[in-house]
Amino acid sequence: MIILQALYVISAITVSLLGLNALILSLIYLRHRNDDTPLPGVRATELPSVLVQLPVYNERDVVERLIEAAGRLDYPRDRLTIQVLDDSTDDTSSVVALAVERVRASGISVDYIRRVARTGFKAGALAYGLEQANADLVAVFDADFVPEPDFLRRTIPHFLEDDRLGLVQARWGHLNRDYSIFTRAQALALDLHFVVEQTARHRGGLLMNFAGTAGVWRRSCIEDSGGWHTDTLSEDIDLSYRAQIAGWRCLYLPDVVAPAELTPVMMAFKRQQARWATGTIQCLRKFWFTIIRSNLTIRQKIEASIHLGGYLMHPAMIVLLLTTLPLMLGGWLSQLPLGILSLAMFGPPLACVLAQSRLYPDWLRRMAYFPLLMVIGFGISASNTVAVARGFSPRPQTFHRTPKFHIRDRGGKWASSIYQVPLDATVGFELFLAVYAGATGILAIKLAPSLVPFMALYALGYFCTAGLSLWQARTARRMRLSKRRTWSLSGHKP
Secondary structure (H helix, E strand, O other): OHHHHHHHHHHHHHHHHHHHHHHHHHHHHHHHOOOOOOOOOOOHHHOOOEEEEEEEOOOOOOHHHHHHHHHOOOOOHHHEEEEEEEOOOOOHHHHHHHHHHHHHHOOOEEEEEOOOOOOOHHHHHHHHHHHOOOOOEEEEOOOOEOOOOOHHHHHOHHHHHOOOEEEEEEEEEEOOHHHOHHHHHHHHHHHHHHHHHHHHHHHOOOOOOOOOOOEEEEHHHHHHOOOOOOOOOOHHHHHHHHHHHOOOEEEEEEEEEEEEOOOOOHHHHHHHHHHHHHHHHHHHHHHHHHHHHOOOOHHHHHHHHHHHOHHHHHHHHHHHHHHHHHHHHOOOHHHOOHHHHHHHHOHHHHHHHHHHHHHOOOHHHHHHHHHHHHHHHHHOHHHHHHHHHHHHOOOOOOOOOOOOOOOOOOOOOOOOOOOOOOOOHHHHHHHHHHHHHHHHHHHHHHHOHHHHHHHHHHHHHHHHHHHHHHHHHHHHHHHHHHHHHHHHHHOOOO
16 A cells, blocks of 8 residues: 555656646746847848748648648748658648649749658658758748748748857647637647747746747758757657757747647547657657756756656556545545645646737637646546657657648538548547546545545546547548448449
């Protein structure tokens, strides 16, 4: 029983520490929220050459929109090259080829590059493309992004003022926030990260990370930092941390927004979160000793460690749940510091309020979806725990893309897309945990009433995550069967 108590306390401290960190970042944000970075005045003749890299893998639904948006970027044509890095294995390539020709016809230089093998996944594609060009600066946009025409005009001038500026990161916007309550909840989480956390880390003198897209790199910074590495699934965190440890500076511009598509499908969302969890933990394994031995300040080292270890909250949540029942039945739970858990509950709501009130006049109405975000946060702890375990494994991991469906409004359809993420064993794990949490909560009504709200959140989170996954999988299956019947009646092959 001592072992269970120790596991419980360690997990409670882990969860509380990460919640406390959200409070600290919120306070840093409040102190620096008005420290805006003015746009330097630069003449058009001074603008450097820019390579816009568009890494693509099986994105036929959104790739045309991406290439056309890149073609609308306002920048001197003699200093702009668009590079489409297409590793696709389906008919995306034919869509790309047509879109590239249309943009070329408008007078923009576009290089269409296909590799023989998808070695190194996204990082490998970016590195391969960089070898084929010689631009001074490199902008990166994922397939589901739609950069505004003035994106380069609002980011590039900052590089001319600071020779040691290696990265400029913009904020992610949302193309389809109002598609469903699920996408609204996702938007809250991303706003929290990009408005509060990124701003606090940058302006508070802490290490920040490249978000993988909607950012511009100085080529010499990439090369001086060792280039793109392919040994983690978070090539963005990997490179940005190496760059900052090497002495390069990063700039975050919260007022420069690049809209992107939120996934409406739970299994796709879980895949995205799992990839981020695995990749971040891989970076923790890779950099932690380097960070500790570096010339960074103590506060930078502490925050970097918490940042890279943030996904450890999910296995800690699972351990808390699984140890609560035996400790409660044995009467040992009252001897443990339960109050420490309350610390974890204040950070995220405060950060979310700060983000929404900064961005939207109707922020109070948008906060109505925060309870759903909390439920989802509990629910994805099962799949993210599995992902964290993969991150600690020395074996290479596969980069599984997050499918997007070109959905911008309520009329958009995802169920008929070929890019469905199949159900996996995590759904069964979620259902088991939902029943376990429900049973624990019922027993806690008499034995430990203060735990009932926590157990209710656990049960609701796992039921919602598993239930939505099952319902959406069933919807997609019915759509496929309907299509096959239509094809059969029309005499066409699927």
